[in-house]
Amino acid sequence: MHELTSCEKITAALEKHSNMVYRICFLYLKNKEEAEDAFQDIFLRYIQADMVFESDEHEKTWLCRVSFNRCKDILKSFRFRVASLDSVPEPSYETPSQSDVLEAVLKLPAKYKDAIYLHYYEGYTSAQIAKMLYCSENAVFSQLSRGRKILKERLGDDFED
Amino acid sequence: MILKIRDALDTINPDRDLIARTELLLMVKTQKKKVQIYRSLATAASLLFIMSVLSVAGYGYYQHPVNYIDFDINPSLDLQINAFNRVVAVTYLNEDAESLISEDTLTGCKPDEAVTLILEAASDKGYILDGETSVVSLAAYGRNEEKAQAVLQKCTDAVSSQYENVAVYCTTVSSDLKVEAEAVSMSAGKLCLIKMIQTLDATATVDDFRDASVSSIVHRIAYLSSDENTDASDDSKKTVIPDIKDVTSQMQRIQEKIHSGDEQAGEPQSFHSSSQHDGTEQIDISPLPKPSDNGSDHSNMEQPVPASPTPTDNLQTSGQDTISSTPPYRGNEQNNSPNTSGQSHDNATRNLPPSTN
Numbered sequence: 123m124h125e126l127t128s129c130e131k132i133t134a135a136l137e138k139h140s141n142m143v144y145r146i147c148f149l150y151l152k153n154k155e156e157a158e159d160a161f162q163d164i165f166l167r168y169i170q171a172d173m174v175f176e177s178d179e180h181e182k183t184w185l186c187r188v189s190f191n192r193c194k195d196i197l198k199s200f201r202f203r204v205a206s207l208d209s210v211p212e213p214s215y216e217t218p219s220q221s222d223v224l225e226a227v228l229k230l231p232a233k234y235k236d237a238i239y240l241h242y243y244e245g246y247t248s249a250q251i252a253k254m255l256y257c258s259e260n261a262v263f264s265q266l267s268r269g270r271k272i273l274k275e276r277l278g279d280d281f282e283d
Numbered sequence: 284m285i286l287k288i289r290d291a292l293d294t295i296n297p298d299r300d301l302i303a304r305t306e307l308l309l310m311v312k313t314q315k316k317k318v319q320i321y322r323s324l325a326t327a328a329s330l331l332f333i334m335s336v337l338s339v340a341g342y343g344y345y346q347h348p349v350n351y352i353d354f355d356i357n358p359s360l361d362l363q364i365n366a367f368n369r370v371v372a373v374t375y376l377n378e379d380a381e382s383l384i385s386e387d388t389l390t391g392c393k394p395d396e397a398v399t400l401i402l403e404a405a406s407d408k409g410y411i412l413d414g415e416t417s418v419v420s421l422a423a424y425g426r427n428e429e430k431a432q433a434v435l436q437k438c439t440d441a442v443s444s445q446y447e448n449v450a451v452y453c454t455t456v457s458s459d460l461k462v463e464a465e466a467v468s469m470s471a472g473k474l475c476l477i478k479m480i481q482t483l484d485a486t487a488t489v490d491d492f493r494d495a496s497v498s499s500i501v502h503r504i505a506y507l508s509s510d511e512n513t514d515a516s517d518d519s520k521k522t523v524i525p526d527i528k529d530v531t532s533q534m535q536r537i538q539e540k541i542h543s544g545d546e547q548a549g550e551p552q553s554f555h556s557s558s559q560h561d562g563t564e565q566i567d568i569s570p571l572p573k574p575s576d577n578g579s580d581h582s583n584m585e586q587p588v589p590a591s592p593t594p595t596d597n598l599q600t601s602g603q604d605t606i607s608s609t610p611p612y613r614g615n616e617q618n619n620s621p622n623t624s625g626q627s628h629d630n631a632t633r634n635l636p637p638s639t640n
Contacts, residue, residue, distance in 0.1 A: 128317075136302050140302050148295045161297060162304070162308060165309055220287075224292065242285050243289055
């Protein structure tokens with residue numbers, strides 16, 4: 123198999139995973155500037171790690187895991203905690219419903235947000251999420267259940283299972 | 284609901300500009316990483332090269348001899364000593380020396396340790412016998428004469444402290460004499476002594492004494508320098524050879540005697556040597572008339588270098604036929620094998636006029 127050069131590898135990775143990485147960053151950081159910084163930082167780590175992935179899925183899982191960890195690190199950092207978020211422009215939504223759903227998801231606690239995002243958006247099963255987040259499947263079920271409960275409370279009738 | 288969440292999250296997408304900027308950033312970082320790798324490799328290669336050069340230079344410096352100690356009983360060998368005062372190589376000057384001790388045993392030792400090891404081996408192989416005084420010649424050569432002298436002194440002290448029945452003739456030699464000794468495959472110390480003989484006996488050649496032991500050469504010098512040698516009848520030529528405790532001092536006296544005689548005759552000596560031996564126990568090699576300045580310090584042995592024939596000249600002009608002139612000594616017929624009988628110092632000594640005691 124043709125071995126990709128560094129440039130090709132970068133281009134391919136950005137093409138395939140940029141949306142997912144940016145989405146995770148934005149979900150966590152709720153801030154476009156911070157999300158962009160984190161986005162670049164994550165791909166920098168991807169290049170520096172120079173990992174050999176078994177498959178695209180493996181690569182995606184790795185990036186997902188790194189994205190979560192990086193965002194959590196940023197959230198814990200002093201710089202992020204003192205920064206004002208009020209002036210940051212919100213993304214534009216096509217419908218008011220989308221805005222409400224997104225806002226509700228963004229406001230979920232981080233541990234529920236991971237499970238909700240991975241399950242409802244990326245389509246991972248509970249077992250896969252458990253493996254990815256290094257927790258038990260029951261914990262994932264629990265997180266999904268509590269996340270859904272919170273979303274129901276916030277979205278009311280709009281949220282249906 | 285899944286669709287609602289998906290639709291909501293689908294609205295979050297990175298700008299094309301962000302992707303382009305990130306791609307550019309990663310490319311630059313990758314290139315920098317490559318440059319760093321190449322730089323690291325270049326640095327590592329440079330360091331490796333420098334280390335290699337330093338190692339080779341260091342090894343070369345370590346292996347480079349700066350001082351030489353010629354050891355001679357007879358077996359004769361030349362110890363090459365580096366700047367760290369370690370023996371780095373041994374040159375065997377005759378076959379006896381090769382069978383005496385291996386180079387591996389001596390390499391890496393300090394010179395005084397090496398000399399002690401050689402003496403132990405010589406003692407084991409019968410070159411040094413209990414109850415008899417053997418003479419060892421130690422000749423030092425080095426560009427730095429002081430250092431060579433210091434090395435020589437340590438070796439001499441080591442021998443003197445461990446072997447009561449071994450007398451040491453120690454001398455530092457000039458580069459010319461060292462080269463000359465190498466040319467005739469002989470220790471410089473022995474060549475010094477042979478030259479002393481040649482000043483006393485013009486018919487003597489280097490080859491006459493090539494295989495002679497140092498003891499026999501010293502006794503020969505003692506005999507030739509005695510007054511009885513020239514004046515007495517054959518019976519009275521019996522030279523008294525007492526214990527030789529301080530050969531260097533004795534040789535110096537003889538040399539001074541020769542020198543004073545030559546000065547009177549207007550023929551200065553070609554031989555020169557030096558010694559730092561203390562000479563605490565002054566026992567003459569009888570019958571040696573003491574020179575007028577006997578009590579003076581013998582440390583300064585540098586004699587004026589004369590215009591007399593060089594040893595090479597002697598080799599060219601002296602013939603075997605002339606050796607039998609006074610007294611009957613045949614150095615080239617001597618057997619230099621170890622003396623195991625304990626009868627005399629060696630065959631060369633046997634050829635000397637019989638001792639009166």
